[in-house]
Amino acid sequence: MASHIVGYPRMGPKRELKFxxxxxxxxxxxxxxxxxxxxxxxxxxxxxxxxxxxxxxxxNTFSYYDQVLDTTAMLGAVPERYGWNGGEIGFDxxxxxxxxxxxxxxxxxxxxxxxxxxxxxxxLGPNVNFSYASHKVVNEFKEAKVLGIETVPVIVGPVSxxxxxxxxxxxxxxxxxxxxxxxxxxxxxxxxxELKEAGATWIQFDEPTLVLDLDSHHLQAFTHAYSELExxxxxxxxxxxxxxxxxxxxxxxxxxxxxxxxGFGFDLVRGSKTLDLxxxxxxxxxxxxxxxxxxxxxxxxxxVVSLNTLKSLEDKAGKGNIVVSxxxxxxxxxxxxxxxxxxxxxxxxxxxxxxxKVKEVNALAKALSGERDEAFFFSNAAAHSSxxxxxxxxxxxxxxxxxxxxxxxxxxxTNVSARLAAQQQKLGLPVLPTTTIGSFPQTMDLRxxxxxxxxxxxxxxxxxxxxxxxxxxxxxx
Numbered sequence: 065m066a067s068h069i070v071g072y073p074r075m076g077p078k079r080e081l082k083f084x085x086x087x088x089x090x091x092x093x094x095x096x097x098x099x100x101x102x103x104x105x106x107x108x109x110x111x112x113x114x115x116x117x118x119x120x121x122x123x124n125t126f127s128y129y130d131q132v133l134d135t136t137a138m139l140g141a142v143p144e145r146y147g148w149n150g151g152e153i154g155f156d157x158x159x160x161x162x163x164x165x166x167x168x169x170x171x172x173x174x175x176x177x178x179x180x181x182x183x184x185x186x187x188l189g190p191n192v193n194f195s196y197a198s199h200k201v202v203n204e205f206k207e208a209k210v211l212g213i214e215t216v217p218v219i220v221g222p223v224s225x226x227x228x229x230x231x232x233x234x235x236x237x238x239x240x241x242x243x244x245x246x247x248x249x250x251x252x253x254x255x256x257x258e259l260k261e262a263g264a265t266w267i268q269f270d271e272p273t274l275v276l277d278l279d280s281h282h283l284q285a286f287t288h289a290y291s292e293l294e295x296x297x298x299x300x301x302x303x304x305x306x307x308x309x310x311x312x313x314x315x316x317x318x319x320x321x322x323x324x325x326x327g328f329g330f331d332l333v334r335g336s337k338t339l340d341l342x343x344x345x346x347x348x349x350x351x352x353x354x355x356x357x358x359x360x361x362x363x364x365x366x367x368v369v370s371l372n373t374l375k376s377l378e379d380k381a382g383k384g385n386i387v388v389s390x391x392x393x394x395x396x397x398x399x400x401x402x403x404x405x406x407x408x409x410x411x412x413x414x415x416x417x418x419x420x421k422v423k424e425v426n427a428l429a430k431a432l433s434g435e436r437d438e439a440f441f442f443s444n445a446a447a448h449s450s451x452x453x454x455x456x457x458x459x460x461x462x463x464x465x466x467x468x469x470x471x472x473x474x475x476x477x478t479n480v481s482a483r484l485a486a487q488q489q490k491l492g493l494p495v496l497p498t499t500t501i502g503s504f505p506q507t508m509d510l511r512x513x514x515x516x517x518x519x520x521x522x523x524x525x526x527x528x529x530x531x532x533x534x535x536x537x538x539x540x541x
Contacts, residue, residue, distance in 0.1 A: 065386060067429035068120035068353055069113055070268075070305055070329065071218060071393025073418050074127055076105050077400040085128065088155075089163075095155055102126065106204065110213045112419065117426040120266060123208050123215035124201045125393060128155075129162040132228060133171075133184040135220040136161070139251050140197030143171065143187050143232060153197045172230070177272060177308040179360065179396050186225065188244060189235035196251045202258045209263060216303065217259055221269035222252055222293075223285045228273065242285045249289060253296040260300060268303045268329075274319055275309040275331075283318040294324035303353060305329035307392035310337040320347050327351030332373065333358045333391040339373070342380055352381035355391035357424050362397055364416040365424045367431070367444045374432050388429040394418040410454065413447040504538045 075081045084101035087093040106126050113121045127134050137158055142148040145168045148157045162184055164170035173182040201217050208215040220228075225248070226241045259267060271286070290302075302325045311319065311330065316338065319328060330338045332355050346352060354377055356370040377386055400419040404412060416424060427440050451457060476483070487493070510531070517527040 065384075065388065065429045065433035066119045067117065067425045068216075068329075068387045068389040069118055069122055069394065069422060069425065070270075070307065070355070070359060070390045071122050071125035071395050072109050072113070072422075073395050073397070073399045074105065074125070075399065076101075076108075077403055077419075081105060081128075089159070098128075098155075102128065103207070106207065107211060110208050110211060110215065113422055114213050116422045117430070118422060119429075120387065120389075121208075121213060121215045122218045122268065123204045124218045125395070126204065128158065130182075130184045132186065132220055132225070133158070133162055134198065134200060135225050136184065136186045137198035138196070138201065138219075138255065139225075139248055140195035141186055141188060141192055142197075150195065151197070152199065177275075179308070181396060183228070186229035187232035188226070188229045188241055189232040189239060190243075192232075192244070192247075194244075194247050194251055196254045199258070201255055202262055205259060205264055206262055214265070216266040216268050217264055218268040218270060218305075219252070219255065221271035221304070222248055222289050223282075224271045224273040226285075227276075227282065242282070245285055245289055246292075249292050252293065256293070256296050256300065264300060266301045266303060266326075267297065268305055270305045270307075271319075272305075272307055274304075274306045274315045275311055275335075277312060278315055280314075283315060286318055286322060290322040290324055297324045301326035301351075303327040303329055303351070305353065307331040307355065307359075308334060310335045311341065313341060316341045320350070325350075327353050327387065329353035329355060329389060331355045331391040333360075335391075342377060346380045348382075349385070350381070351385050351387055352377060353387045353389045355389045356428065357388075357390045357421050359390040359392040359394050359421065360396045362415050362417060364414055364444060364447055365421070365428075366448055367424065367428060367441050370428055371431050374428060378432075386432065388425050388432065390421060390425060394421055397421070410450060411456070413443075414451045504535065507534070510534055 080101055084093070084098050088095065088098040106123075109126070110121055110123070124134075125131065136142070137153045140150075140153070142153065142157060142161065146157055146160050160168065161171050170184075171187060172185045174185050175181070176183050201219055205215055205217045222245060223242070226244055229241050231237055231239045231241070256267065273282075274286070290304075304319060304322065304325055304327070306319070306329060308331055327350060330342065330353070332339050335355075342352065354374055356373055357365050374386060374388060398417040401407075401412065401415055401417045402419065404415075407415075423440075424444075427437055430437060431441070478486075513522070513527060513530045516522045517524070
């Protein structure tokens with residue numbers, strides 16, 4: 065039975081990319097140094113998944129900053145203020161869009177669905193001249209192929225890319241971003257053609273916006289886009305990947321009717337209603353990429369529960385058409401539990417980071433094909449039992465207190481007006497109170513003080529005093 069990983073963390077098990085990026089941005093290392101670290105991380109990630117037995121290994125899920133920004137670079141959709149004059153987009157333009165520079169600000173960032181990840185929002189309008197300006201997708205596929213590893217190139221799908229964008233400055237807010245679909249599809253076709261020539265057999269389009277409440281106009285854009293791509297993708301197996309939530313019924317109907325698509329990926333951890341839709345009907349002869357291993361938490365998967373879910377789906381999709389997968393990219397979890405050398409042994413047994421989740425996916429795929437690793441499953445069941453009954457997570461006093469709550473306990477004894485008056489009397493707040501959001505800035509002086517404290521060059525009292533002085537400065541500011 066086949067296995068698949070939607071995406072993998074890019075920072076490295078010991079945050080190698082973070083440190084390489086900071087060094088490059090500070091001018092302490094060269095572009096070649098940064099590229100070397102990136103290549104080593106990609107190689108390590110691909111080999112790790114290959115060694116674990118994963119069949120469908122993703123490529124192009126590595127990014128120096130953000131996968132949506134990578135797509136913007138691929139499409140040559142660089143806002144005019146960055147002064148890009150065409151050609152292959154390099155680090156200067158790429159990082160200016162991501163971080164700004166001395167003369168112009170960065171592009172906006174916003175949350176990737178309800179995760180803590182933020183992406184760079186594309187700025188589009190009717191006058192954007194799209195062009196194929198970054199060959200990263202193809203280059204990384206070839207890079208893996210040289211290593212003897214067949215990968216599935218992953219690209220943000222054309223419709224989701226547009227729906228995640230915003231009108232550029234000076235463009236009417238009412239401008240239809242989807243009106244640009246026929247301008248970007250020729251570039252997607254170029255990328256697909258190059259991937260076919262390079263020997264790709266599968267390609268993954270991430271279309272996460274399919275889990276949103278889309279109207280018929282939006283859904284029609286998916287039908288149009290993939291109809292336009294159908295002849296180009298001929299000879300390739302196309303996977304449309306969704307994640308983070310249920311796919312609504314109308315979107316499910318549209319998705320599973322798309323032309324030229326061989327497989328559909330669903331988040332079956334957060335998508336219980338999607339599971340119902342699959343059980344009610346799944347297109348014959350298509351692959352179901354079943355996302356049963358949670359890509360968003362750090363807990364070990366309940367293998368028995370997931371295996372039962374997978375077995376129930378075999379009757380709907382066909383025994384050979386189930387592909388065991390993660391619920392979403394593993395980008396959203398920690399990298400490798402092996403590095404947590406100071407963790408309590410019991411707690412560690414309850415956890416699974418990205419590297420461990422890869423093994424869980426493979427174990428489930430093998431079990432589904434009749435090659436169940438009994439030792440692996442036994443260890444997993446023991447860990448779940450340990451966590452379920454451990455006093456660390458099960459407090460009898462708390463359970464009793466929660467069970468004894470009455471309806472009146474959920475309501476305040478005083479009304480809002482009385483509480484506001486008491487608050488004002490106590491605090492004397494201005495009409496429009498303001499506060500900071502998040503942490504205060506990490507200045508060079510603060511970093512120096514922290515280093516000195518860790519090196520035991522200053523006392524804890526001196527350290528705390530320095531922190532309080534900096535807080536006072538920021539508050540007064």
